[in-house]
Amino acid sequence: MKFQPIVPMIWTNELQETVSFYCDVLGFSCGNYNDEWGWAAINKDDCEMMIAKPNMHISFDKPLFTGSFYIKVDDVETLWNTVKDKVNIVYDLEDFDWGMREFAIYDNNSYMIQFGQDL
Known part of the structure; x- marks a missing residue:
């Protein structure tokens, strides 16, 4: 069994603004964006992240990560x-x-x- 690189998913109510920050400021590319799902996948070289609006399964007031x-x-x-x-x-x-x-x-x-x- 081999683990693959971790791909964090961050939650936000500001999907487009967050994609723009990572792409415009940090140089990521948006590989997939689905406004209906409230989800996007971004990458730069070997670094990948997902960005998502919270759904009904997630209690979400504001972005929080410890x-x-x-x-x-x-x-x-x-x-x-x-x-x-x-x-x-x-x-x-x-x-x-x-x-x-x-x-x-x-x-x-x-x-x-x-x-x-x-x-």
């Missing part, structure tokens, strides 16, 4: 310079003792996304 999404990239400094003036920053680009160079932002729903690269 952790962060950590995306490893191969050129975190270039990404930082591309997005830093377009996003709400959690912390700036920094080198950490655990061997990572990383930064963190909030998306348009206030989900935290960290981007990191091995030093």
Whole structure:
């Protein structure tokens, strides 16, 4: 039995705005969008995410996630310079003792996304 890469699904009441944030700001592509289902699939290289409006099976008041999404990239400094003036920053680009160079932002729903690269 082999596990495949995890594909997070984030919930939002702002489907189109969220797809636009990930595509326009972070460079993702929208591979599938279905307004009737309230669902979209986005990807960039090997990174995939799904975005969905809550349905009747989900109790949902507002976006909430108690952790962060950590995306490893191969050129975190270039990404930082591309997005830093377009996003709400959690912390700036920094080198950490655990061997990572990383930064963190909030998306348009206030989900935290960290981007990191091995030093």
